[in-house]
Amino acid sequence: MTADLISGTEIRKTILEELKKEVADMKAQHGTVPGLVTILVGENPASQSYVRLKIKTAEELGFKEIQDNQADTISEADLLTLIDKYNNDPEIHGILVQLPLPDHIDDKKVLNAIDPDKDVDGFHPVNVGRLMIGGSEVKFLPCTPAGIQEMIIRSGTETSGAEVVVVGRSNIVGKPIAVMMAQKGEGANATTTIVHTRTKDLEGHCKRADILIVAAGVPGLVKPEWIKPGATVIDVGVNRVGTSEKTGKAILKGDVDFDKAKEIAGKITPVPGGVGPMTIAMLMKNTVQSAKFAIEAK
Ligand code: GUN
Secondary structure, three states, rough: OOEOOOOHHHHHHHHHHHHHHHHHHHHHHHHOOEEOOOOOOOHHHHHHHHHHHHHHHHHHOOOOOEEEEEOOOOOOHHHHHHHHHHOOOOOOOOOOOOEOOOOOHHHHHHHOOHHHHHOOOOHHHHHHHHHHHHHHOOOOOOOHHHHHHHHHOOOOOOOOOOOEEEOOOOOHHHHHHHHHHHOOOOOOEEEEEEEOOOOOHHHOOOHOOOOEEEEOOOOOOHHHHHHOOOOOEEEOOOOEEEEEEOOOOOOEEEOOHHHHHHOOEEEEEEOOOHHHHHHHHHHHHHHHHHOOOOOOHH
16 A cells, blocks of 8 residues: 655645735735744854745745844844844734754743744743643644644544554644644544653554654654554654765655655655645744734734
């Protein structure tokens, strides 16, 4: 058997088309354009490339986009003042501070300074709390877990009553996706288990999973024989395992051996082209959502 491919690239395209229409309607009906600021501190090449893609996507959707680049010598106090400026700017609905930050700046302090109602990354403790409560409390879901859930829904995977096993317990992926899948609602109502480095029987847990979400950052951690035949496999791992001699680009591999796993799984995400492309789409969705909240609050 060969699994159906869940293409993040394709799903992202559909979501961005939907959002583009929403943005045009919002502008026509309310005169409001979603505003997103991306703050980049320093010159980390990977961060520069992520931020470029975020800006390009925002522009394509018709957002107001501000790219605020700061030297890596900026003080923590000045960065906090800058965030405060955008917190008070009514044309800005989303504030994103690209991580990592230089060592002399406390990430937590910076992320906590963002107005939770403009926190389109969904990293602020207030938004983590809202996620835990669920339902109408939720304003912004963190982008990678939101992208995973969207792929599960749009691939037609049944989640109600399903056994979901999440490999990895990070604050950005493992913990939030496990909570989201167990909530009441569409694409949820599942029984979730989080497994991690101290789990006694990793293999046994994985073998039970109707939906296996792997976010460990260890290439090939999940063995193909651990996959339940017909399961949906979501591979969040993006591991640089070498450099292509032909293109000079990084060779990326997931946490699952895709070629073997696709012969066992029912549905599977590739790496690259799986979860990765979804994250920016969900950031855009959160920014549109934030603009909608601002219109409702007028
Ligand atoms: N750095 C790498 N990924 C992310 C992300 O999703 N959000 C932010 N703010 N920084 C990142």
